[in-house]
Amino acid sequence: MGDDKQKVLLIDGNSIVYRAFYAMPPLTNSSGLHTNAVFGFTTMLLKVLEEEKPTHLLVAFDAGKATFRHEGYEDYKGGREKTPPELSEQFPLLKELLASFSIQQFELGGYEADDIIGTLTRLADEQGQTAVVVSGDKDMLQLASDRVTVLLTRKGVSEVERYTPEEIASRYGLTPQQIIDLKGLMGDSSDNIPGVPGVGEKTALKLLAEYGTVENVLEHMGEIKGKLGENIRSHHEDARMSKRLATIFREVPLQQTWDELRWTGYDPAELAAAFRKLEFKSLIERLDLSGATQAGGGAEGEAAHQASYETVWVAGPAEWEALNGALKRAEALVVESHGENPHQSEGIGLAIAAGERVYVVPYASLFSNEAAALRDWLADADAAITGYDLHKAELVLARSGIELRGQSFDVQLAAYLLDPTEADPSLAGLLQRMGLPSIPFDEAVFGKGAKFRVPDDEALAAHLAAKADAVRRLARPLAEELDKAGMRTLYYELEQPLAVILAGMEKQGISVRAEALEELGKEFQSGIERIMSEIYRLAGFEFNIGSPKQLGEVLFDKLGLPVIKKTKTGYSTDAEVLEKLEPYHEIVRLILHYRTLTKLQSTYIEGLLKEIRPEDGKIHTYYRQTIAATGRLSSQFPNLQNIPIRLEEGRQIRKAFVPSEPGWHIVAADYSQIELRVLAHISGDEGLKEAFRNEMDVHTKTAMDVFGVPADQVDSNMRRQAKAVNFGIVYGISDYGLSQNLNITRKEAAAFIEQYFNAFPGVRKYMDDIVAQAKQDGYVKTLLERRRYLPDIRASNFNLRSFAERTAMNTPIQGTAADIIKLAMVRMDEELRERGLKSRMLLQVHDELVFEVPPEELETMKKLVPETMARAFPLDVPLKADVNFGVNWYEAK
DNA sequence: GGATTCACG
């Protein structure tokens, strides 16, 4: 030990990890490993490091084996629950991370972490050094002294409380040594230390205030009156033993020298790599490690990520010439644009990585004469372009009249297939997950939301170049991962071609008659006004019906209707609640109708009107191929997958969706019961298969089997209930969910389910098997090998696990249905082109395809579309699609 | 920006 000022920080590893595990919400990385305890530990560590600035540092762990305490008392820590696997799997991760922090770790067979820490604080005391102990365990307070401070975590892990001997005295009226006596008397159920029965903290403190120590209490136990005195006298041995067990052993034979604990900080590159592995993105940003890589340091400029390329800002003839020459060697393309909606986003720039150079082209110069070769390359169907979100790039470029045709590999799409639930689609996040040196996040360069700004040319060039280089670095590893996961065909035969087809549909758009919407909007408006005044009259005053808060006050406080359900913030007023309240007051029905009409007005009349492009009178939605966890598409700006149909009032909206050419028709075809047919196929259930082979009404068939009656005795109510059971089966059934849906008791619902499983034993087996398989593999698959990871399937938390189990049952069904209609779209696109048809595919709504069709092709398409859909993927049961047509989408029913 | 509600499959 030198005489310079030293401060040693001693962390009780096990205690903090436990605290962190139970304090933090569940958290897993993309491979399903739990990381919440490590994350919580790290947050605490960073905070304490910052506040304490130690010169020496140690994390102590309990050794796995029995400690010396067990020798005298077998039940020591006997009452403890076994460590959950979600926690034990985190210890190796934590130890590895601590190594990346360059922090020493000790554990020693036969001793616990607090013994090691106790020994080191004794040494610190003796040698006049300062020590700070961090733990979640109050026992540690016995170590406090003039030189030793104890920090105890409180609610959560990152908040700590400081205990000096003075603080302990003022809080408990005890010296640090008396903390041992305190526990000797009151015991500790978590460590299975008995103490004296009937003695809790209050009594123990009273006894210690009077007698000072356990020994002195026992000496005077004869004079203590009542039940308390009896208990002490009959359990005096327990008290002595408890005190022994609670005493931290401070003579552990440690081999390590003081100097080995010296800590001079971490290597940013090493720590960044460790964080990336754990996917602690927020910590990387918090410590500003995003530039730190294994190869380089955290320095600025090119050293930051050891760029192996030169950025070329394409501005003059020389650069254009170089770029044009490099196009045939191009390895990656990035198109940067404003905003999320590619149909209205302005381009910012392009970056093309080719060999040792990355060329960055400001978007405006894409239209210059020099850019002719670049435009040709973009439009070249054989260019074999690798990029990031080429679907969006195609739409952005299309707005400028530039084609993007040679798409061959998209790292965003590939990453989605590898893990469709990963929320962060950014290149920076993707690099981190793949363990590659990362680049700045777009938000760091551009800002986000209203603060979005294109930086100066130099910064823009650097960032776009980094992105193109990132695409290039990611392409091969992602392609290899796809291969390994058996998703090569899924990618190249289905998703990649589909991306181009979707862009085509979006560019085509669908004609929507503004006048028709406006006309309908007027009807809705007069309805809304009529209902509003009725509601105000019944309430006795005007209020904002659209405010759930005000509405709740009117219904439940003013009118005194019964409260059915509450939300986090107050009364629930959703439709389910209102339907139950209908009999109580006529205002309820009006409110429901008001809700329906205002929804239609704001979302569908006003919302859609805003999206009609004046240039062509069409709506161009944006299908997202990388959002839904099951493999479905999603639709945005606007969403054309949720246009009303169930209620006649709203269904009228569909009359505004018309063909874009006079005399043409809308043709719509939808799969009949695709999910239950998929279930019949993958479960192999004979009864279900037979039902579909015989073209039976599946809900009637279900009713027959569940209620045990012949077809002619199935009434509409039985069929309705059977239909709900079928929905439940597809969603991953639970008695609770079904009972909610059918408004029956859970018991009745459970009986239905049991009946169903008896009638369709193959389905029961599928449900059992798929859950077991998900538990085994950590993921489930669709027929086309699409994957979804379910990290919570092994959770000890019932809710999380149940959710994952239902997802395991549902995803192969919903996902396979999504696979099939996507295949049908690829086939339909081929058919239209091969047959030279003018008909156009416009929309996909999960199980439905919508086309516009010239009159001379109507008969052809009425056969071709359902046939192509039915043949898209052969199952053990027939697939069936129904087709309809009309002058608008409403009529095509 | 989160919570609530509701449109669709």
Add this chain to the structure above:
DNA sequence: ACGTACGTGAATCCA
């Protein structure tokens, strides 16, 4: 005992 049906997107209110 636990307490939710599966998957989306958009509008509105309100802190």
